[in-house]
Amino acid sequence: MSTKGFMPIGVSGVLDVSAPVKRQKGRRTGLVLLAGVCVGAVAVCAVLMPLVYFTLADLQTKVDRLSASDDHVQKALKLHGDSAVVATDSLGEAVGVQTAYGNGDRPRRDAGAGVRPPPPPPRTGAVYVRWGREGCASDIETLYKGVVGGGHYSHHGGGGNYQCLPLEDVEWDKPQAGYQHGSYMYGAEYQSGNAQFSTDNMPDGISNPLNYDIPCAVCHVVGRFAHVMIPARLSCPQGWSKEYSGYLMSSHHGHQSNKDFICVDGAPNLVQGSASDQNGALLYLVEAQCGSLPNGPYVNGYELTCVVCTK
Structure with a gap:
């Protein structure tokens, strides 16, 4: 029996203190x-x-x-x-x-920040002239009201298009009295149409617009971005909105001054108190001439209609 790591004990069972003690290196x-x-x-x-x-x-x-x-x-x-x-x-x-x-x-660090609101609806749109009427439809913005003007029917020069001249807030800049420059603007008069035009918007008792001055209005329709005048039509293509319809009018073929073709409302207004025959820029109904125009859809001598459409 190994005695490594134990103290020596005598025969009598008494601890032998004289015996050498081994060091306990493992512990x-x-x-x-x-x-x-x-x-x-x-x-x-x-x-x-x-x-x-x-x-x-x-x-x-x-x-x-x-x-x-x-x-x-x-x-x-x-x-x-x-x-x-x-x-x-x-x-x-x-x-x-x-x-x-x-x-x-993105989430913001400041308290209470929420989602941005949607942008406001656009205010852009199409602009057109409603010839023959004092204003636009009730749901259409009227930019201004005016009267039709143009060059004199007997003049060779001047502008070739009709203008809608405003009646309010007319402004001048360094005007000179008298005539110095040789280009003139005249008012326009109806020269035909007693059988074609509706009298719904004419003053009571008047059935013929002959010699009356012609009103006009510049209209802005929001949310539509194109407009077109279609001759020989009273309705618009599919997907387009009808603004008004009427008759195609322009200057007389025998006059010195030729003008654009414009679409005049079929139920026109008349400028009150303007029935005197002052001439100026004159407007006549336009009639079809077959032979040069195809004879079939067009009828010789018929007054041409027109429509103004937006989209």
Whole structure:
């Protein structure tokens, strides 16, 4: 039996203190190793604890950011419904909302920030002249009211188109009295139409617009961006809106001055008190001349109609 690591005992069972005692090297080595392990564990903990702390703090920040982003997305989806699309970053996190209005709204840091409101509707549109009427339709903006003017029927020169001259807020800049420049503007008169034009908008008792001055109005229709005058038609193509219809009119073929063809409202107004025959820029109904025009859709001598359409 080995006695390594034990104190010697005498035969009588009494401890022999005179016998040499062996050193217990194994126990001390174990204690040293245990102490080293504890010290090492403390060092490792000292190193790892800050890393664990910062990792937890970073995770909390990400959770807070995801929560705020989710609140923003929910508000946007509630406001825009199906028109909102959630935008994500490379990690799949929601970073904003793309709406039908084309603006990506990112979550803002300031409290109470919401989704941008939709832009106001556009105010642009088509502009046209309503010849023969004092104003536009009730649902159409009237830019101004006026009277039709143009060059004199007997003059060789001057402008070749009719103008809608305003009756209010006429402005001048350095005017000179008298005539110095040789180009003139005259008022326009009806020269035909007692059988064709409706009397609905004429003064009571008047059935013939002959020699009356011709009113006009410049109209702005919002949300439409094109307009066209179609001769020989009373209706518009599919998808277009009819503004008004009437008769094609221009100057007389035998006069010195030729003018544009314009569409004059079929139920015209007349400028009150203007029945005196002053001439000036005259307007005549336009008739079809077959032979040069195809005989079939057109009838020789028929007065041509017209319509103004917008889209």
